[in-house]
Every structure is written in structure tokens, then in C-alpha cells.
Amino acid sequence: MTLGSKSLAAAVVGIYGFILLPLIVVVGVSFNTSSRFDFPPEGLSLRWYHSLFDQPSFLHAFLNVSVAAGLVTAVVATLLGGLAAVALVRFRFPGRGFLEAFFLTPLVVPHILLGAALYLYFARLRLSASFATLVISHILIATPYVVRNVFAGLVGLDPRIEEAAVNLGASRFRAFLLVALPQLRSSLVSSIVFAFIVSFSDINVALFVSGPETTTLPVYLFSQIQWQSDPSVAAASTIQIVLVALVVAGLQKVFRARIGI
Amino acid sequence: MPTDRVPDLRVEGLVKRYAPQVSIGPISFEVYPGEYLSLLGPSGCGKTTTLRCIAGFEDLTEGAIYLSDVRLDRQPAHKRNVGLVFQNYALFPHLDVYENVAFGLRLARIGRREIERKVRAMLELVGLIDVSQRMPSQLSGGQQQRVAIARAVVMEPRVILFDEPLSNLDLKLRLQMRRELRDLQRRLGKTTIYVTHDQTEALALSDRIAVLSHGQIEQIGTPREIYERPASAFVADFIGTANLVKGVVIGTANGRLTIEVGRGLRLIADWQGAVPRGSVLLMLRPERIRFDLPQADAIENRFSGTLGDITYLGEDLSLAVHVDGGLELMVTAKSDARNRALTPGAKLELSAASADLHVLSS
Amino acid sequence: MTAIVQPDRRHIALWGVALAAPNALYLTLVLLIPLGMVATYSFFTYSTTGVALPVLTIANYAKLGDPYFLRLIGRTVGIAVKTTIICIFLGYPLAYALARARPTLATLGFFLLLTPLMVSPVVRAIGWFVLLDRNGLVNSVLMYFGADRQELLFNEPAVLLGLSHLLLPFMVLPLVASIERIPPNVEEAARNLGAGGLGVFRKVILPLSLPGLVSGAVLVYVEAASAFVLPALLGGRFVRMIGNEVFDALLVSYNIPQASMLTVMLIVLTIGVLGTGLALSRRGTVGRSAP
Numbered sequence: 001m002t003l004g005s006k007s008l009a010a011a012v013v014g015i016y017g018f019i020l021l022p023l024i025v026v027v028g029v030s031f032n033t034s035s036r037f038d039f040p041p042e043g044l045s046l047r048w049y050h051s052l053f054d055q056p057s058f059l060h061a062f063l064n065v066s067v068a069a070g071l072v073t074a075v076v077a078t079l080l081g082g083l084a085a086v087a088l089v090r091f092r093f094p095g096r097g098f099l100e101a102f103f104l105t106p107l108v109v110p111h112i113l114l115g116a117a118l119y120l121y122f123a124r125l126r127l128s129a130s131f132a133t134l135v136i137s138h139i140l141i142a143t144p145y146v147v148r149n150v151f152a153g154l155v156g157l158d159p160r161i162e163e164a165a166v167n168l169g170a171s172r173f174r175a176f177l178l179v180a181l182p183q184l185r186s187s188l189v190s191s192i193v194f195a196f197i198v199s200f201s202d203i204n205v206a207l208f209v210s211g212p213e214t215t216t217l218p219v220y221l222f223s224q225i226q227w228q229s230d231p232s233v234a235a236a237s238t239i240q241i242v243l244v245a246l247v248v249a250g251l252q253k254v255f256r257a258r259i260g261i
Numbered sequence: 262m263p264t265d266r267v268p269d270l271r272v273e274g275l276v277k278r279y280a281p282q283v284s285i286g287p288i289s290f291e292v293y294p295g296e297y298l299s300l301l302g303p304s305g306c307g308k309t310t311t312l313r314c315i316a317g318f319e320d321l322t323e324g325a326i327y328l329s330d331v332r333l334d335r336q337p338a339h340k341r342n343v344g345l346v347f348q349n350y351a352l353f354p355h356l357d358v359y360e361n362v363a364f365g366l367r368l369a370r371i372g373r374r375e376i377e378r379k380v381r382a383m384l385e386l387v388g389l390i391d392v393s394q395r396m397p398s399q400l401s402g403g404q405q406q407r408v409a410i411a412r413a414v415v416m417e418p419r420v421i422l423f424d425e426p427l428s429n430l431d432l433k434l435r436l437q438m439r440r441e442l443r444d445l446q447r448r449l450g451k452t453t454i455y456v457t458h459d460q461t462e463a464l465a466l467s468d469r470i471a472v473l474s475h476g477q478i479e480q481i482g483t484p485r486e487i488y489e490r491p492a493s494a495f496v497a498d499f500i501g502t503a504n505l506v507k508g509v510v511i512g513t514a515n516g517r518l519t520i521e522v523g524r525g526l527r528l529i530a531d532w533q534g535a536v537p538r539g540s541v542l543l544m545l546r547p548e549r550i551r552f553d554l555p556q557a558d559a560i561e562n563r564f565s566g567t568l569g570d571i572t573y574l575g576e577d578l579s580l581a582v583h584v585d586g587g588l589e590l591m592v593t594a595k596s597d598a599r600n601r602a603l604t605p606g607a608k609l610e611l612s613a614a615s616a617d618l619h620v621l622s623s
Numbered sequence: 624m625t626a627i628v629q630p631d632r633r634h635i636a637l638w639g640v641a642l643a644a645p646n647a648l649y650l651t652l653v654l655l656i657p658l659g660m661v662a663t664y665s666f667f668t669y670s671t672t673g674v675a676l677p678v679l680t681i682a683n684y685a686k687l688g689d690p691y692f693l694r695l696i697g698r699t700v701g702i703a704v705k706t707t708i709i710c711i712f713l714g715y716p717l718a719y720a721l722a723r724a725r726p727t728l729a730t731l732g733f734f735l736l737l738t739p740l741m742v743s744p745v746v747r748a749i750g751w752f753v754l755l756d757r758n759g760l761v762n763s764v765l766m767y768f769g770a771d772r773q774e775l776l777f778n779e780p781a782v783l784l785g786l787s788h789l790l791l792p793f794m795v796l797p798l799v800a801s802i803e804r805i806p807p808n809v810e811e812a813a814r815n816l817g818a819g820g821l822g823v824f825r826k827v828i829l830p831l832s833l834p835g836l837v838s839g840a841v842l843v844y845v846e847a848a849s850a851f852v853l854p855a856l857l858g859g860r861f862v863r864m865i866g867n868e869v870f871d872a873l874l875v876s877y878n879i880p881q882a883s884m885l886t887v888m889l890i891v892l893t894i895g896v897l898g899t900g901l902a903l904s905r906r907g908t909v910g911r912s913a914p
Contacts, residue, residue: 007820008716008719008720009720011716012716012717012720015713015716015717015791016717016732016735018713018788019735019736019739019788019791020735020739021750021754022739022746022747022749022750022751022753022754022788023738023739023742023746023747023750024750025750025753025754025760026746026749026750026753029753036758037753037756037758037759038758039753039754039759039760040760080645080646080649081646083642083643083645083646084642084643084645084646084647086642087638087639087640087641087642087643088643090639091635091636091638091639091640091642092636092639093636093637093639093640093643094636096639096643099643099647102647102650103646103647103650105650105654106650106654108845108894108897109654109658109890109894110845110846110848110849110889110893111849112849112850112851112866112869112870112889113658113661113849113886113889113890113893114654114657116661116869116870116873116882116883116886117657117658117660117661117886118653118657119873119874120657120660120661120664120873120879120882120883121653121656121657121660124660136653137653139649139653140649140650140653140654143646143649147646197741200743201741201742201743201744202743203743203744203745203852204744204849204851204852207851207852207870208870208873208874217743218743218744218745218746221743221745221746221749222745222852222856225745225748225749225752225856226856233749234749234753237742237745237746237749240742240743240746241738241742241746244738244741244742245734245738247741248734248737248738248741249734252730252733252734
């Protein structure tokens with residue numbers, strides 16, 4: 001590293017400190033013995049974690065809504081987006097260039113706009129907030145990541161290897177299944193994981209399209225911190241942090257590659 | 262030239278048009294059973310496109326391709342059974358050596374025991390039986406190439422196509438692989454079409470060479486024919502180095518032509534057939550010009566010149582000679598003690614046999 | 624490009640359409656139509672019953688002349704711009720370090736950057752909330768040094784802090800991609816010719832990483848302008864942005880036309896910037912040879 005290495009290193013460490021500070025605080029607060037948001041925590045206790053499991057609304061939000069919605073979103077988004085990416089890369093048809101940009105549009109529209117628009121849309125269709133409306137919304141925001149990921153993966157494939165398969169007797173379709181798909185493993189897995197996380201962490205859209213029965217974990221945390229504050233909020237947040245950290249580290253280990261946004 | 266055998270592969274009038282003004286062809290040639298034919302030419306000459314047309318990855322705009330008299334170009338690529346060895350081998354990165362070689366056999370729904378027998382036999386043949394469990398990324402370049410060949414050959418194709426397989430290798434490895442390739446091809450006796458831009462490679466490996474330029478075949482012949490009797494200035498210059506001199510035919514006698522070059526210098530070249538009129542191009546290979554021949558020895562052409570630049574090439578010396586009579590010739594000489602002592606300005610007596618002068622019509 | 628070339632046969636093109644159709648249909652139904660509806664509703668009249676009265680009016684847009692809304696827009700744009708600037712200053716050192724770091728260090732660096740990014744904004748807001756609270760850590764430190772207890776929350780700096788913290792990765796990631804494209808020996812050449820650290824940055828890194836900078840800046844700006852959760856938690860009633868206004872109009876006052884109008888305004892404020900950014904980056908890359 002050049003550019004005045006020492007001052008750069010100091011700046012970088014400082015900035016990372018800035019980035020990690022709030023998270024460290026949240027984790028620290030979760031271990032408080034008292035019900036105040038003390039940081040550093042007065043003592044260490046797991047009471048707030050225990051209390052979470054006594055809150056059915058937390059468990060419901062965490063497992064029944066967020067995790068479930070995340071899984072459904074991950075699968076559907078990967079299917080939709082994967083097929084779309086294959087179409088964009090491997091086929092030529094009129095409107096392909098337009099679709100390439102169109103499919104990525106939800107990435108550039110702020111989520112709050114999507115949330116508001118979807119709220120109105122579902123109201124107009126007389127659909128009350130449900131698991132379905134939540135998942136539909138999440139699929140919308142997650143699919144573009146899949147499209148981009150799989151697109152990049154496909155573009156990086158060596159076409160000659162599939163030609164070799166064709167030369168040895170495989171039809172184009174079989175060559176794709178037998179040769180291209182295995183090489184896309186990392187793109188597909190990271191797509192599924194990404195779609196899950198996008199759904200799991202989303203709040204701006206969920207605030208508009210989730211209802212009393214379908215409160216996601218982030219929405220639950222949002223209302224908790226505003227109305228009833230005790231460190232169980234921090235405990236729930238810590239669980240989320242740990243989950244995400246494990247997933248990111250896992251992906252990095254397996255693919256030794258950066259996950260692009 | 263074998264004329265009574267039936268060719269394994271016949272390309273007739275192949276034309277491939279990319280754009281209104283951009284096309285290659287018409288290209289026609291035949292490859293006979295067991296023959297090793299090279300398609301040789303610079304980048305963009307159409308050799309790779311021709312190969313890909315044979316393999317089925319490009320469609321012909323006009324013309325036809327026949328494999329043992331059966332129309333090939335109408336068949337889809339995966340049904341043609343012509344083996345293709347790619348430039349960067351295109352091994353399946355997610356399969357080990359064994360599975361790579363077995364790939365085509367599995368697709369053909371051949372029985373498991375039969376597959377095992379064939380794959381093992383092929384791996385033994387190419388000397389890879391010990392690494393059959395390794396992944397392509399764990400193999401050396403030479404080993405990868407052998408896997409690529411094994412994979413294609415195990416399918417028992419009628420013809421094998423090679424797309425510049427050695428061009429990514431460094432010199433030493435290339436020479437070694439070249440020898441292995443030739444050995445392998447002799448042992449297997451497969452009809453082979455080999456695309457390359459490296460003329461030394463083509464000369465070393467082929468039974469016949471087709472030289473291409475700008476989408477046309479300039480000449481097809483044995484390596485010797487191509488080298489000693491090039492049909493055009495392009496071929497003469499592309500294969501080896503050549504001195505190309507303009508001259509005028511001023512006489513003919515006993516199967517020889519007398520040609521005047523430069524300012525009054527007369528050279529005699531062997532020639533058969535109709536006497537070309539007017540100006541011609543004379544080709545003389547640098548290594549065929551001698552400057553140390555004793556006066557007593559009979560040779561058709563003698564002329565003198567002054568030494569200009571000397572370039573040391575290790576094994577040889579390249580001499581630029583200003584010939585009396587207004588010519589510039591490149592002469593290649595062995596780098597022995599006497600020749601190394603030459604200095605610019607030295608007077609040289611040059612000689613060349615009439616058989617080594619080749620006439621190209623202008 | 625990468626397609627196995629079997630030139631234009633119609634049935635193959637049809638396959639492409641078939642594969643892309645589900646997603647195209649999905650986007651039309653779930654993105655285009657709702658957004659179209661929002662635009663339409665912004666011209667309808669407020670109704671106390673039902674969603675809105677289909678009576679066309681520009682009354683909603685006329686409200687923009689109201690000082691309240693003017694201040695709202697000004698505050699939103701101001702915060703968005705300031706956040707972007709902060710992220711540029713914090714983002715460049717980080718991006719440069721990540722781009723030039725050894726692989727193992729880079730992996731760690733990305734881990735520490737991506738994990739917070741993928742954790743919900745709520746969690747991070749909670750962290751700041753705790754830090755900046757009257758009894759929070761920052762105040763404790765300040766009071767230790769003898770300063771007064773400060774009201775650190777519910778003001779614009781708190782929102783700026785939270786937003787730049789939230790959006791920093793959006794700036795860093797495109798920048799890293801851009802800086803990685805700069806061959807290290809170009810920097811070395813600059814040093815060899817006499818440029819010091821800052822000189823190398825100004826003359827080499829900055830101009831060559833411009834595409835990434837524009838990309839990141841646009842992303843941060845768009846997200847900051849449309850922020851809602853962070854201003855709500857850290858700014859409360861005192862720092863309201865358009866996002867907060869939209870939420871209230873939609874879910875609290877049920878004033879659909881007003882919410883729609885605000886949504887359209889937000890689109891104008893953000894997509895307008897996007898378009899400019901895109902145009903800028905395109906002009907910047909034309910005439911520059913590919914690396």
C-alpha cells in the first residue's frame with residue numbers, strides 16, 4: 001500500500017471503527033443485566049435472550065415471517081432471475097437490450113417508493129396485507145440482484161467448453177445442463193443467499209406491505225425501539241447480526257470471491 | 262498426390278459471408294484417409310472459420326462439406342462425429358480426467374463396462390492412466406492437451422480437427438508437444454485437419470499443407486512443394502524467408518529460363534511448362550545462396566557482391582549483401598569461425614543453383 | 624459474444640423470449656403498474672372514504688408552494704447532498720485500501736463492510752440511538768472530559784451520522800471496482816515523476832476512478848434522499864424528510880393523493896439525479912481507451 005501508508009492505515013482503521021461501532025454497541029447492550037441501554041453493559045447476562053423466547057411476537061416475526069418469507073423469496077427470485085439472465089446472455093431477440101435495463105430497474109428505485117406504490121396497488125386490488133403480498137414485494141426487490149449475479153456468471157463462462165460438449169454429441173440444451181450449469185454453481189448459490197438476505201433485512205418495503213399478522217423482524221424491531229424499549233431489542237438485533245455475519249463469512253470461505261452488490 | 266483413394270473429407274466451394282463485403286471462400290480441398298492436412302495462414306485468413314464450419318459451429322453461406330460422401334453441413338453439430346481439439350483444450354473443469362474422456366461415450370449411452378474399457382485403453386495410449394482422477398486444473402499444459410486429444414479420439418471420429426492447439430505454449434514445450442502430436446497421429450492413423458499460423462509447425466507435422474490468405478487457398482501441396490515451389494509471392498514469403506526479385510525473361514533453353522534482373526545481371530532458373538512472358542518474380546531462399554564455392558565447381562549462377570549488415574542469430578548469420586548489378590539479397594550462412602570473421606564491406610563471390618531459383622509469375 | 628453461434632433462427636429467439644417473459648411480466652405487474660398508479664393518484668382528489676376520488680386536480684402539486692413543503696424538499700436534498708459528500712471523504716481511503724490490499728486482508732475488509740450492510744438499517748439505527756442518547760456512551764465520554772451533557776439526538780447531525788454510516792458501503796463498493804482497474808504501476812510512474820501521496824491521488828486515482836465515484840455518489844444520494852427509517856429514529860419530529868412525509872400521508876392520514884404526489888416528487892428528485900449521473904459517466908468514459 002502506498003499513499004502515505006501510515007496515515008492511510010490510521011484513517012482506514014478509524015473508518016472501520018466508525019462502521020462497526022453501532023453494531024458493537026448493540027451487541028454489548030444485549031448482554032445488560034439491567035433493563036437500561038447501558039453501554040458498556042453493567043454486567044453480563046443472557047436474560048434478554050431468554051426473554052426473547054418468551055415473546056411469541058418475536059418468534060413469530062423471526063421464524064414464521066422473516067425466515068419463511070426469505071426462503072420463499074430466495075427460491076422464486078433465483079428462478080425468475082436465473083431464467084431471465086440466461087435469456088439475456090444466451091439468446092438474441094428484439095427488445096433484449098431494453099429488457100437488460102428494465103430487469104435492473106428495481107435496483108435504482110428507492111425502496112420507499114416501491115413500498116408506497118405497492119401499498120396503493122394492493123389497496124386498489126383490495127388485497128389486505130398478507131404473507132403473499134410481502135413475498136410478492138420482496139421478490140420484486142431481490143430478483144434484480146439475481147439477474148445481475150447470474151448474468152455476470154454466464155458472461156464469464158468459456159463458450160468453447162460447451163462447444164466441446166456439443167462436439168462430443170450433446171445437444172445445445174444438454175451441453176448447457178451438463179457443462180454450464182455446474183460452472184454456475186457459485187453464481188446460483190450466492191444469488192439464493194443474496195435474495196434471502198435482501199428479503200430478511202428489508203424494512204423500507206416491509207413497513208408498507210406487512211400487516212399485523214405478517215410483521216417481519218426488522219419491522220418488529222422498529223416498533224419495539226419506538227414503543228417499548230428494553231435490551232431484548234438489542235438481543236434480537238444481535239441474533240440478526242450473527243446470522244448475517246455467518247452467511248457472509250460462509251460465502252466468502254466457499255467462493256473466495258467478493259460478493260458484489 | 263493420391264488420386265485413386267476416396268477422400269474422407271471433401272470441402273466444395275465453401276463460402277462464409279459475415280457482412281456484405283466480408284466473406285471467405287470459395288474454398289475447396291480434400292483430405293484422404295490417414296492424411297495430416299494443415300490449414301496454414303495468418304490471422305484472419307479464414308482457416309479457423311473453415312474448421313468451425315466443418316465442426317458445425319458456423320453455417321456455410323454457400324458450398325458443401327462431405328464426410329465419406331455423406332453431406333455433413335446439413336447435420337447439427339452434435340451429430341457429426343468429427344472430433345475437435347480446441348486451442349485452450351476446453352476441458353470440463355468440474356470433471357476429472359477420466360470423466361472428461363468418458364463424456365462423449367456416456368452421452369452415446371454406451372454400456373458402463375464398455376466405457377471403462379475404452380477410456381482406460383485411451384488413457385494408456387496417451388500415458389495418462391496414472392492421473393485419471395485428477396482435475397484439469399491440477400494438470401500441466403501438456404497433460405491437458407493429451408486429455409483433450411484422448412477425449413476426442415475415444416469417440417472414434419472419422420476425422421480429427423485441431424484448432425491451433427500449441428499456440429499458447431512456450432517454445433520448448435511447443436517443440437516437445439509437436440513431437441508427441443506427430444507420434445500420436447502416426448500411431449492412431451487418424452485423418453487430421455490441423456489449423457495453425459506457425460509455418461514451422463505445419464512443415465514439421467503435415468503430409469500436405471493448404472496455405473490460406475484472405476479467405477482463399479493460395480496453394481495446397483506437400484511441405485516440400487510449398488517450400489521449394491511456392492505458387493505465389495504470398496506463399497513464398499509466408500513460409501520461411503525469401504528473396505523476391507523482379508526480373509524479365511529474356512531467353513529460354515533446355516528447360517531453363519534466362520532472366521535479367523537489376524542492371525543487367527543474368528540468372529538462370531529451372532522451369533517447366535509454358536514460358537511466362539514479360540516480368541516475373543524470382544524467388545531465392547537465403548540459405549540456398551553460397552559464397553564459398555570453389556571456382557572449379559560447376560554451378561549455373563555466379564555473381565559478386567559487397568557485404569552490408571551482419572546479424573548474429575546464434576546458429577546462423579544473416580548477411581545483407583549488395584549484389585553488383587543493383588540487387589539486395591539476404592544470405593543465411595552457418596555461424597562458423599570463418600564466417601564470423603567477415604566484416605561489412607567484404608567482397609563476396611556468390612553462387613546459386615538454377616534448381617534453387619524459383620519463378621513466380623508476377 | 625458468448626452465445627454458441629447458431630445464427631438467427633426464429634425458434635431459438637422464441638426460447639429467449641419465453642425465458643425472459645416471466646420476469647418481464649412480473650415486473651410489469653408489480654412495478655410498472657403500481658408506479659403508474661401512483662403517478663395517476665397524484666392527480667386525484669383527497670377522499671375521506673375509499674382510496675381517492677377520481678377527480679383530476681393539481682391541488683396536490685400546488686401544495687409544493689407551501690413553505691412547509693419547500694423546507695421539506697430543501698432539507699431532504701440538503702441532507703442527501705451532505706451525506707454524499709461525507710461518504711466520498713470517508714469512502715475513498717477505504718476503497719483505496721481495499722483495492723490495493725492483500726487478498727486475506729481484503730477478504731476481512733469486505734467482511735467488515737458487507738456484514739453491517741446486510742444487517743437491517745433498524746439495527747444500525749438502534750446502535751446510534753444508544754450511542755447518542757442523553758445517557759449514551761458519547762455523552763459519558765464528553766462529560767468525563769468536563770463538557771456538558773449534549774442533546775445529540777433528534778437533530779440533523781445525528782441523521783447525517785446515521786445515514787452516512789448506513790450508506791458508506793454503497794459508495795465504497797463501486798469505488799473499489801473502479802480503483803482496482805487502475806494498474807498499480809501507473810501510480811508508481813506518477814511517484815517516479817515526483818508526485819507525492821496527495822498528488823498521486825489528485826492526478827491519477829481521482830480522474831481514473833471517476834466512473835466509480837459517480838456511480839457511488841448517485842447511489843448514496845438516491846438512498847439518502849429517500850431515507851425514512853433513520854430520520855424517523857434519529858431525527859424524530861425535528862428532522863423530517865420526504866420519506867417520513869410519504870409514510871405519514873399514506874399510513875397515518877390516509878391522504879393518498881398527497882402521498883402519491885410526494886412519491887412522484889421523490890422520483891423526480893432521485894431519478895433526475897440518476898439520469899444526470901448516468902449522462903456524466905457516459906461522457907467521461909467516451910474517448911477513454913479501455914483498460
